[in-house]
Amino acid sequence: MVTQTSRLRLLAHRGTGAMVAFRSYLRLLNADHRRALTRLLAGEHPLGVQTGRTRRIAREDRGCRFCAKRGSVEDEEHVLLCCDGNAELLELRRVWREDALMRTGRVELPGHSRTLATLLWGLSERKVAAAFGRFVFEVFALCDRTAMVR
Ligand SMILES: [Zn+2]
Numbered sequence: 043m044v045t046q047t048s049r050l051r052l053l054a055h056r057g058t059g060a061m062v063a064f065r066s067y068l069r070l071l072n073a074d075h076r077r078a079l080t081r082l083l084a085g086e087h088p089l090g091v092q093t094g095r096t097r098r099i100a101r102e103d104r105g106c107r108f109c110a111k112r113g114s115v116e117d118e119e120h121v122l123l124c125c126d127g128n129a130e131l132l133e134l135r136r137v138w139r140e141d142a143l144m145r146t147g148r149v150e151l152p153g154h155s156r157t158l159a160t161l162l163w164g165l166s167e168r169k170v171a172a173a174f175g176r177f178v179f180e181v182f183a184l185c186d187r188t189a190m191v192r
Contacts, residue, residue: 052083052118052161067171075175079165082118082178088185090116107190122181123156130184138177142170 070076081087094104094116106114109127114120125131142151146169153159164174 050085051158052085052165067165067175070172070175072172072175072179075172075179078179078182079171079175081182082161083165087118088182089118089121090190091118093190107185107188118161119156119158121185122178123160128184128188131181134177134180134184138173141173142167145169145173 067076067079070079085092090104090107091101094101101115102113104115104117105111106116106120106125106127108116108121108125108131111127114125121131123135139151139155142164143149146167151160152163153161164170164177
């Protein structure tokens with residue numbers, strides 16, 4: 043059941059009222075960026091929270107390859123929104139955040155810029171979907187280039 047697996051957390055939220063708006067990302071012209079958001083939604087991505095599942099590593103042991111902070115889990119919110127362990131990651135996030143704020147006239151991203159609500163907003167807000175697609179695509183590519191800690 044979709045709502046009971048953490049892998050499909052983002053997908054599960056589609057049923058909570060944003061169903062139509064959530065399709066914004068499907069209209070992205072760049073196929074690579076669109077695919078990155080599909081992977082994010084489906085939990086089919088290179089983040090440790092997912093790859094560790096395949097390798098049967100306990101969730102709390104799926105530490106972040108960028109910061110290796112004790113207690114950090116390399117999940118969607120941590121890498122895309124919170125982690126400060128990699129300069130390129132910080133720059134990608136800064137560019138995406140400033141672009142999203144500029145396009146929407148907001149002073150802060152929904153979900154305090156750091157939560158699942160922020161990710162859902164990136165997927166559903168038409169004005170920022172293209173930039174979010176590029177951001178997620180670039181972060182996944184960075185993950186692919188960066189070895190896991192274990
Ligand atoms: Zn980290």
